Amino acid sequence: MSHSGSKSSVSLVIPLFNEEEVIPLLIQEIEAFRNRRPENIQIIMVDDGSTDRSARLVRELTEGISGYTLVRFSRNFGHQLAVTAGLELAHTDAAIIMDADLQDPLDVAGQMIDKWKEGFDVVYGIRKKRKDTSILHSWSARMFYRFFKRFSDVEAPLDAGDFRLLSRRTLDAYRKFGEQQPYVRGLIAWLGFNQVGVEYVRPGRAAGTSKYNWRSLIQLAFDGIASFSGKPLRYAVRLGLIVSGLSIFGLVWVLLIKYVVGTTVSGWASLIFVGFFFGGLQLFFLGVVGSYVARVYDEVKARPRFIVKDTFHSGPEREHSKSEAVSAIETTQP
Ligand code: UDP
Ligand code: MG
Secondary structure (H helix, E strand, O other): OOOOOOOEEEEEEEEEOOOOOOOOHHHHHHHHHHHOOOEEEEEEEEOOOOOHHHHHHHHHHOOOOEEEEEEEOOOOOOOHHHHHHHHHHOOOOEEEEOOOOOOEEEEEEEHHHHHHHOOOOEEEEEEEEEEOOHHHHHHHHHHHHHHHHHHOOOOOOOEEEEEEEEEEHHHHHOOOOOOOOOOOHHHHHHHOOOEEEEEEOOOOOOOOOOOOHHHHHHHHHHHHHHHHHHHHHHHHHHHHHHHHHHHHHHHHHHHHHHHOOOOOOOOOOHHHHHHHHHHHHHHHHHHHHHHHHHHHHHHHHHOOOOOOOEEOOOOOOOOEEEOOHHHHHHHEEE
C-alpha cells in the first residue's frame, strides 16, 4: 500500500471528440461533483480534433471557473492517444480517466477516490451490466475481454474499459511508455501495483452518439492483442504445422487408393474448395504477420504521437499558452 505523498488533489482526464451535445451537462455534473468532494478536483479535457463547437463551448462555459485545462490536438489522433496526453499532463496526486458522455458516472469516480485513499494505486470500473449498447455490441465486448485474456500475456481485468483512477506513482510509471499505439487499459494492467475494481452499471450516453464505429472497435481490439502478445504469430506457426502434417496423411491415403485399390480419386470440386480454403488462410495469416511488421515500422519511425495545437486554462485570468510540441516545431522551422 502507498504511504508516500498526500492525497488531496485529483484530475479528471476527459477526451473529447465532437461532444457538443453533452458538454453543458458534463460541466454541470462536474461542478456538482466538485462541490460535494473534499478534494481539489482539476479537469483536463483533451479535444481530439473536434470539428464541432466542443472547444468553444468548453471555453465559454468554464470562463470564470478555475481548474479547467483544455488541450486541443491539431487533428483527430484517436481516443487512446487523447487519454495518454491527458494522463501525461496531470500533476495532481491522482487522475481519473473518464468519457465525456457521462457513461462513466461521477459517483463511481467518487468511489474510486475513496478506494485510492484506502491505499490502492489503480481503481478500475467493472461494467457489471451495460445499458449503453445493443445486445450484439455488449456480447462482442464481453467475448473480446475473454479472448484478450486468452491471447495476451498480461493480466487485464475482465469487462473493464478505460474508466479508472491512477495514483501519482502509477501516473509517473505510465509516462515511461512511449508506444505509438497505446492500449491504455492493457498498459495500466501491465504496470502492476495494487489494483482493485469497483462494479457499476454502465448507463447509456447522456447525449450525442458513439464516436466509435465497428471498424474502430475492431482496430482497438487488434491493437490490444497485438501490443500485448505475439500469440497470433505462434498460432499461425502451429496451424501451419498441423495442416502440413495432415496433408502427408492425405498423400499416403491417395497413393494407397491408386496403387492398392487401383482406382483414381475423382473430385475436382473438393480440390478447388481446399485450394481456396488454404489460399484464404494463407492470406489471412500473411495479413496478421504484416500488421505486426507495420507496428514495428510505426515504432521505428518514432514520430511524435500527437501534436498539441494550443492549451487554454480556465479561471478569472485566463491564459492561452502555446504547447511545447508546437513551439518546438516552430523553432525548428526557418
Ligand atoms: N473520443 C476521442 N477520439 C475519438 C473517438 C472518441 O477522444 O477518435 C472520445 C469521445 O469523445 C468520448 C470517449 O472518447 O469521450 C469515448 O468515446 P465514445 O463514448 O464515443 O465510445 P463508446 O462509449 O461508445 O465506446
Ligand atoms: Mg461512450
